[in-house]
Amino acid sequence: MPTARNMLERTAQRIADNPDQAREVGAVYRLSLDGEGGGRWIIDLRDEPGVREGAGEADCGLSMAASDYVDLVEGRVSAQQLFFNGKLRVEGDMGLAVKLQKLQNLLR
Numbered sequence: 410m411p412t413a414r415n416m417l418e419r420t421a422q423r424i425a426d427n428p429d430q431a432r433e434v435g436a437v438y439r440l441s442l443d444g445e446g447g448g449r450w451i452i453d454l455r456d457e458p459g460v461r462e463g464a465g466e467a468d469c470g471l472s473m474a475a476s477d478y479v480d481l482v483e484g485r486v487s488a489q490q491l492f493f494n495g496k497l498r499v500e501g502d503m504g505l506a507v508k509l510q511k512l513q514n515l516l517r
Contacts, residue, residue: 412446413475416482420452421460431458436505439467440478447475470500471509481509 417440424431434454441449451465473481477496480486488509491497499506 411479411483413442413478414446414448416479417450417460420482424452424454424458424460428458434508436468436502436508437466438505439465439470439500441470441472442475442478443472444475446479467501469502469505471506472498472500 431454437455438452439449440452441447448462449464450460450462451467452460455468473491473496477486477491481488481491488497488506492499492506497506
């Protein structure tokens with residue numbers, strides 16, 4: 410099974426291949442993943458599209474288990490399901506969290 414790090418490496422490549430599509434989301438996300446394979450990342454889908462490891466300023470912060478992130482990216486679960494089951498925590502602009510569907514589409 411792929412790890413969250415694998416998924417984020419794939420995300421970085423997809424964003425690099427499609428920077429204009431990434432900019433359509435128009436936000437910077439801080440991703441905090443707990444558990445095995447977790448960590449902290451910034452996903453810039455605004456000015457300089459890309460993914461970098463570490464913390465930083467973001468329009469929207471998302472926290473979840475690393476395993477839930479893998480399930481989200483692979484389409485086994487939606488962000489809405491994770492949120493309503495208390496497995497996804499959102500900080501900042503809730504409207505940007507809703508844009509996660511666009512991010513999911515870019516990653517597939």
